[in-house]
Amino acid sequence: MQGTASAETTAFRSRVRKLVATHLTPLVPEAEQTRIFPREGIAAMGAEGLFRERWTGGPYGDLGRSVVISEELGRAGLGGVGAGVSLHFEAATAILRRCARTPYAIEVRENALDGRYVCCLATTEQHVGSNLAEVGSTTLTRDGSGWRVRGIKWFVSPGAAADVVLVLCRAEDGLAIAMVPQEDITVVKRLETTGMRGLGTARLDIDAHVSDEAIIAGPGLGLPMVTFGLLFERLAIAAGAVGSLELALTLASTHLRRRKQHGVALFEHQALRLRMADLVSQTALARHALYGVIAGLSAGSSSLGDLAGVKVTIARMAEPIVSECMHIFGGRGYLEDETPMARLWRDLRVGRVGAGTDEVMWELVASEMPVDDDLYDTWIPEEPS
Numbered sequence: 001m002q003g004t005a006s007a008e009t010t011a012f013r014s015r016v017r018k019l020v021a022t023h024l025t026p027l028v029p030e031a032e033q034t035r036i037f038p039r040e041g042i043a044a045m046g047a048e049g050l051f052r053e054r055w056t057g058g059p060y061g062d063l064g065r066s067v068v069i070s071e072e073l074g075r076a077g078l079g080g081v082g083a084g085v086s087l088h089f090e091a092a093t094a095i096l097r098r099c100a101r102t103p104y105a106i107e108v109r110e111n112a113l114d115g116r117y118v119c120c121l122a123t124t125e126q127h128v129g130s131n132l133a134e135v136g137s138t139t140l141t142r143d144g145s146g147w148r149v150r151g152i153k154w155f156v157s158p159g160a161a162a163d164v165v166l167v168l169c170r171a172e173d174g175l176a177i178a179m180v181p182q183e184d185i186t187v188v189k190r191l192e193t194t195g196m197r198g199l200g201t202a203r204l205d206i207d208a209h210v211s212d213e214a215i216i217a218g219p220g221l222g223l224p225m226v227t228f229g230l231l232f233e234r235l236a237i238a239a240g241a242v243g244s245l246e247l248a249l250t251l252a253s254t255h256l257r258r259r260k261q262h263g264v265a266l267f268e269h270q271a272l273r274l275r276m277a278d279l280v281s282q283t284a285l286a287r288h289a290l291y292g293v294i295a296g297l298s299a300g301s302s303s304l305g306d307l308a309g310v311k312v313t314i315a316r317m318a319e320p321i322v323s324e325c326m327h328i329f330g331g332r333g334y335l336e337d338e339t340p341m342a343r344l345w346r347d348l349r350v351g352r353v354g355a356g357t358d359e360v361m362w363e364l365v366a367s368e369m370p371v372d373d374d375l376y377d378t379w380i381p382e383e384p385s
């Protein structure tokens with residue numbers, strides 16, 4: 001984290017920044033063009049030990065490191081490549097780390113932590129997205145001594161590149177999570193996403209016969225374990241957005257100094273300078289709110305509603321802020337190949353949908369909204385009859 005960051009955090013950030021620049025940034029242009037997620041990025045970051053460092057410590061791992069990595073993925077403007085790395089080492093690895101008990105599950109977890117396997121999470125179906133409790137068209141049924149997993153998952157990232165997909169499926173006794181290997185999966189469609197083009201989001205047809213060992217969360221445990229994994233993805237989305245905003249704002253405020261119009265730098269125009277100052281202030285607020293929630297999660301004082309509130313608020317702030325930064329570049333801001341602004345703008349939009357939409361987040365906040373009858377009675381007189 002920045003600001004009052006310790007020397008250790010500062011050193012970790014600087015190392016992550018270098019690793020991202022070395023291993024991930026060079027992969028972005030081709031991934032954006034082909035829409036194929038580059039699995040070698042995960043292999044390289046895993047081989048550097050980054051995922052293991054993030055997942056040291058208690059049940060949440062090291063959240064300070066988690067947020068630094070996600071911010072740096074966002075700050076590097078990696079788009080889908082960064083999101084795919086994040087989905088692997090946050091959502092999927094969180095579930096593997098919490099649930100792996102059998103030799104096969106432990107093998108998958110260890111390979112995920114070292115980046116040798118790419119893992120991801122498949123929950124959404126054609127008719128079920130926001131309400132995961134209703135997942136049902138992907139089924140888990142007894143098949144001799146093992147299980148059959150059958151169904152179509154509508155959006156999976158990076159679906160076509162994954163070695164193992166964690167599939168939320170409906171068994172007779174409730175929702176479960178099955179680990180399905182790539183060879184039992186057919187890519188039905190590579191999705192034409194507006195942004196995050198390097199993420200390789202795909203529609204997958206799953207038809208697998210798996211052993212008991214592949215059921216990483218048994219019937220009844222699927223939903224709580226998916227919910228657990230999504231917590232980390234929400235943090236990663238918020239931290240990634242803060243990182244991307246830092247990139248956009250730094251580029252835009254540098255442009256304000258460099259670009260001259262009417263004989264003076266754009267910075268000399270008060271309307272532009274103050275507008276940018278407002279956006280910088282909003283982003284600083286977002287960053288500190290995020291750090292506060294993370295510190296609270298580690299200390300046990302932040303709630304799921306706090307985390308949901310930070311995710312939805314930052315995801316919604318990010319889009320207009322990037323749009324304003326794009327505006328500072330005038331016509332070039334709208335060009336795909338001359339500034340990164342247009343790509344940042346379309347990439348950030350999905351933060352309002354991924355790992356739970358705005359409305360799903362607000363429902364979590366609403367469920368924790370404070371009610372205090374004593375306070376109410378102190379301040380609000382009874383209505384005259």
Ligand SMILES: Cc1cc2nc3c(=O)[nH]c(=O)nc-3n(C[C@H](O)[C@H](O)[C@H](O)COP(=O)(O)OP(=O)(O)OC[C@H]3O[C@@H](n4cnc5c(N)ncnc54)[C@H](O)[C@@H]3O)c2cc1C
Nearest residue numbers: 121122123124128129130155156157193201354355357359
């Ligand atoms: C680029 C991309 C990558 C993705 N990657 C993955 C992935 O890796 N794995 C995966 O499983 N899924 C993935 N998804 C799917 C994503 O998680 C879902 O799209 C999301 O959860 C919303 O579900 P839905 O599309 O079915 O929308 P719906 O649930 O149909 O919702 C439509 C709209 O209605 C709102 N809404 C729904 N219910 C309510 C309600 N009760 N009250 C108020 N408003 C409501 C929603 O907020 C939304 O605005 C991805 C999606 C995208 C675009």
